[in-house]
Amino acid sequence: MKIIVSGGGTGGHIYPALALIEALKIKDPTTEFLYVGTEKGLESRIVPDNHIPFKTIKIQGFKRSLSMENVKTIQLFLKSVKDAKKMIKAFKPDIVIGTGGYVSGAVVYAAARLHIPTIVHEQNSVAGITNKFLSHFVDKVAISFESVADQFPKKKVVFTGNPRAQQVVNETKIDALSEYDLSDDIPTMLVFGGSRGAEKINQAMVTAIPELNKKPYQILFVTGNVHYDKIMDNLNGVQLNKNIIVKPYLNNMPNLLSNISVILGRAGATSIAEITALGLPSILVPSPYVTNNHQTKNAMSLVNNNAAKLITEDELTGEKLVEVVDELMLNDGVRKQMAGNSRKMGVPDAADRLIVVMEDLIKKRK
Numbered sequence: 001m002k003i004i005v006s007g008g009g010t011g012g013h014i015y016p017a018l019a020l021i022e023a024l025k026i027k028d029p030t031t032e033f034l035y036v037g038t039e040k041g042l043e044s045r046i047v048p049d050n051h052i053p054f055k056t057i058k059i060q061g062f063k064r065s066l067s068m069e070n071v072k073t074i075q076l077f078l079k080s081v082k083d084a085k086k087m088i089k090a091f092k093p094d095i096v097i098g099t100g101g102y103v104s105g106a107v108v109y110a111a112a113r114l115h116i117p118t119i120v121h122e123q124n125s126v127a128g129i130t131n132k133f134l135s136h137f138v139d140k141v142a143i144s145f146e147s148v149a150d151q152f153p154k155k156k157v158v159f160t161g162n163p164r165a166q167q168v169v170n171e172t173k174i175d176a177l178s179e180y181d182l183s184d185d186i187p188t189m190l191v192f193g194g195s196r197g198a199e200k201i202n203q204a205m206v207t208a209i210p211e212l213n214k215k216p217y218q219i220l221f222v223t224g225n226v227h228y229d230k231i232m233d234n235l236n237g238v239q240l241n242k243n244i245i246v247k248p249y250l251n252n253m254p255n256l257l258s259n260i261s262v263i264l265g266r267a268g269a270t271s272i273a274e275i276t277a278l279g280l281p282s283i284l285v286p287s288p289y290v291t292n293n294h295q296t297k298n299a300m301s302l303v304n305n306n307a308a309k310l311i312t313e314d315e316l317t318g319e320k321l322v323e324v325v326d327e328l329m330l331n332d333g334v335r336k337q338m339a340g341n342s343r344k345m346g347v348p349d350a351a352d353r354l355i356v357v358m359e360d361l362i363k364k365r366k
């Protein structure tokens with residue numbers, strides 16, 4: 001089988017695509033892949049690092065107001081569809097899958113025009129702009145939250161969950177904490193603000209660290225690559241006890257997550273899929289800067305099931321952070337109950353479900 005996958009911009013669109021590729025490789029090691037992304041997106045680093053053939057096209061997002069930039073965007077879109085068609089004709093895929101982000105708009109649209117079977121995968125509880133556009137042209141729309149179903153053409157929707165969920169669950173458990181000089185017999189909290197880091201969470205952590213230094217639990221604090229130097233400057237002179245480790249980015253998230261007791265972070269859809277697949281309790285600070293406030297909706301699905309605590313960005317201070325973190329980290333019973341609720345919401349076989357949809361589609365076309 002030959003498959004083109006396209007998705008990019010942020011980790012939330014890239015890691016589900018990589019997880020699907022991994023599951024397909026396990027099923028049939030002869031499967032051939034081409035990943036199409038952009039030079040600027042995180043995918044241009046992450047995909048080649050995972051040894052997957054990678055090609056780029058140029059594309060940019062629409063501005064919300066009418067502007068000359070949008071004229072340029074349309075020109076770029078038409079050009080990128082043309083480039084994508086060339087790549088598709090040369091590679092001859094059996095199917096093309098988009099996992100969101102502008103780049104997948106051009107690639108999946110081009111494939112649909114060439115009558116190749118197409119699927120988009122929607123990770124969020126609110127339809128992304130690209131997937132909404134593509135849903136009119138593709139064969140199937142795979143979703144990860146039931147609540148998003150009515151935002152797409154009804155007949156095309158199929159619930160699969162997010163393939164990254166299956167990847168983190170199937171990862172062999174190793175003691176990934178020792179790599180960070182952390183012990184594996186003390187509860188550990190992982191703090192990260194999505195794939196790019198979150199300034200507000202980072203600031204609250206910096207304020208909270210003198211207090212967190214004294215706690216009987218440990219913390220792996222991931223700032224995001226672009227924020228790391230600034231945070232280390234801000235921490236200049238603040239003593240870090242050995243229970244707190246600060247890192248810019250983690251490349252081994254699937255290994256690490258099964259060693260974690262609580263996650264504090266944003267409410268990006270792929271993070272939520274990981275959290276629920278592993279049955280982890282979480283403290284979520286949704287980003288208010290995303291389309292239609294979709295991270296709050298993502299987060300509320302967990303909060304309403306007592307699987308997560310919510311802190312809004314407005315409420316987030318160092319003091320508030322310590323208060324909520326203590327509630328979970330100092331209380332085994334609360335963690336256990338939330339963990340059970342979280343696990344009930346997970347879809348640990350999401351990649352297999354998506355593969356079935358792909359295989360059916362290919363069979364029907366043949």
Ligand SMILES: CC(=O)N[C@H]1[C@@H](OP(=O)(O)OP(=O)(O)OC[C@H]2O[C@@H](n3ccc(=O)[nH]c3=O)[C@H](O)[C@@H]2O)O[C@H](CO)[C@@H](O)[C@@H]1O
Pocket residue numbers: 010011012013015100123124164192193194195196222248249250251252253266267268269270271272274287290294295
């Ligand atoms: C600001 C923005 O537009 N955010 C969107 C973006 O978030 P973002 O890209 O932050 O996506 P998610 O939180 O969904 O996923 C982050 C992914 O990065 C991984 N990771 C993170 C940090 C790290 O050091 N190492 C690492 O591997 C996580 O394990 C996870 O797999 O895509 C998501 C999925 O469409 C959306 O729900 C978010 O609203």
